[in-house]
Amino acid sequence: MRAFVNNKSSGxxxxxxxxxxxxxxxxxxxxxxxxxxxxxxxPDVDTTLSALIHRITDHPTFNLYQxxxxxxxxxxxxxxxxxxxxHLAQGRDVLGLAKQGSLRIWHWYLWQPLPYLEQFIYHSxxxxxxxxxxxxxxxxxxxxxxxxxxxxKLEPKQPAKNDLLQKYIEVSEKYPDTIKPATVANLVxxxxxxxxxxxxxxxxxxxxxLLKNPSAYKKLQKELDDAAKSGVLSPEPRYSELNTLPYLxxxxxETLRLNPPLASPLERVxxxxxxxxxxxxxxEGTVVGCTGRVVHLDTEVYGADSEAFRPERWxxxxxxxxxxxxxxxxxxxxxxxxxxxxxVVELEIxxxxxxxxxxxxVSLILILFCFEGEGVLIGASCERANL
Numbered sequence: 001m002r003a004f005v006n007n008k009s010s011g012x013x014x015x016x017x018x019x020x021x022x023x024x025x026x027x028x029x030x031x032x033x034x035x036x037x038x039x040x041x042x043p044d045v046d047t048t049l050s051a052l053i054h055r056i057t058d059h060p061t062f063n064l065y066q067x068x069x070x071x072x073x074x075x076x077x078x079x080x081x082x083x084x085x086x087h088l089a090q091g092r093d094v095l096g097l098a099k100q101g102s103l104r105i106w107h108w109y110l111w112q113p114l115p116y117l118e119q120f121i122y123h124s125x126x127x128x129x130x131x132x133x134x135x136x137x138x139x140x141x142x143x144x145x146x147x148x149x150x151x152x153k154l155e156p157k158q159p160a161k162n163d164l165l166q167k168y169i170e171v172s173e174k175y176p177d178t179i180k181p182a183t184v185a186n187l188v189x190x191x192x193x194x195x196x197x198x199x200x201x202x203x204x205x206x207x208x209x210l211l212k213n214p215s216a217y218k219k220l221q222k223e224l225d226d227a228a229k230s231g232v233l234s235p236e237p238r239y240s241e242l243n244t245l246p247y248l249x250x251x252x253x254e255t256l257r258l259n260p261p262l263a264s265p266l267e268r269v270x271x272x273x274x275x276x277x278x279x280x281x282x283x284e285g286t287v288v289g290c291t292g293r294v295v296h297l298d299t300e301v302y303g304a305d306s307e308a309f310r311p312e313r314w315x316x317x318x319x320x321x322x323x324x325x326x327x328x329x330x331x332x333x334x335x336x337x338x339x340x341x342x343x344v345v346e347l348e349i350x351x352x353x354x355x356x357x358x359x360x361x362v363s364l365i366l367i368l369f370c371f372e373g374e375g376v377l378i379g380a381s382c383e384r385a386n387l
Contacts, residue, residue, distance in 0.1 A: 024178045025179065033344060040162055041079050041347065042238070044075055044079045045351050046236075049352060052067070052071045053359060056356070059091070064207060064208070068352075073093075073098060073196065074087050075348065076195060077095070079164055081148075101197040102197060109263075112265075141192075142185045144188070145165065168184045168187050172184050195341055195345065201259075202261060203353060205255055208364070209254070212364070216309065227241070232244065237351075242350045246315060248350060249350075250313075250315050253314050260291075260330070261331060265289030266290065268288055268289060269285060269287055270284050295330060356382070
């Protein structure tokens with residue numbers, strides 16, 4: 001997962017194995033992702049959601065995943081750099097980042113079983129000069145960081161931007177020993193690239209599951225309509241309002257349970273002294289891991305129908321069972337390495353999916369399976385709802 005820039009392997013928060021360093025890094029940058037700071041990013045969701053609605057209004061039959069991926073790229077660039085690249089407005093991959101996201105994930109899946117060979121080929125000072133090139137994501141982060149440094153020098157008295165890049169720059173000034181200036185660009189790159197395909201795929205899957213399960217679609221539609229009529233939701237619903245809706249939350253959790261963003265094992269290295277896992281002694285240095293997709297289908301935790309899409313399971317009574325389900329729920333990882341951006345993902349999902357359902361009548365017209373790194377392409381059709 002490490003980026004390779006200027007013939008050097010550059011790590012990030014995701015692949016950092018030093019636990020003490022990881023804790024310091026998370027302490028330094030974690031504030032940018034706390035729930036109390038979500039309001040900083042909601043205006044960016046507003047702007048991008050408006051562009052998405054305009055896009056769908058002008059093109060009511062569309063590739064669902066690709067359109068949501070353009071939404072995600074516009075939002076991430078806006079959140080990270082205060083820029084509006086216009087993927088939705090132009091209907092194309094303006095910065096060349098969409099394809100890179102798919103290739104990056106396929107590289108992980110292909111080479112995960114052969115880490116030493118991958119390191120020898122792609123991270124070697126000898127071979128890498130012929131094979132490895134900085135990804136478009138890495139170049140984008142470095143270019144924006146360099147530009148911001150010059151901008152801050154030329155206009156030191158201007159109010160600082162409130163985007164993710166500026167937050168990281170300020171954190172690097174506050175914790176110079178933990179976050180070196182050269183680390184800032186890679187932090188931004190890893191943060192926004194991590195949410196590129198994963199969030200777009202989750203939103204597309206959530207809409208797909210709802211369309212394939214009409215009863216769930218109707219329940220969520222009723223919850224949204226009732227909340228709008230009773231005044232719980234404002235004319236342009238905010239996250240703080242939508243976050244109070246129990247069935248919407250259950251639909252989101254059920255989607256992430258059945259289709260977590262990463263299918264590969266979340267690997268860990270057994271520390272010195274070894275460990276005992278489920279009664280089995282495991283020597284130190286052993287690479288162990290589990291996948292959310294397997295854990296989420298455990299029938300003892302999620303019921304005999306664990307493979308079915310049934311949001312109601314999250315609302316059923318039984319405190320002990322609900323606690324077990326929450327403990328086993330790991331679409332964003334678990335423990336000290338849980339994804340920092342999970343609340344931003346929830347912000348997006350709970351704004352975008354209800355935004356589409358309140359404004360349009362959505363129908364599924366085509367499912368096309370593609371095996372060239374593009375995933376599952378879903379065609380959808382939207383008509384203006386009679387509100």
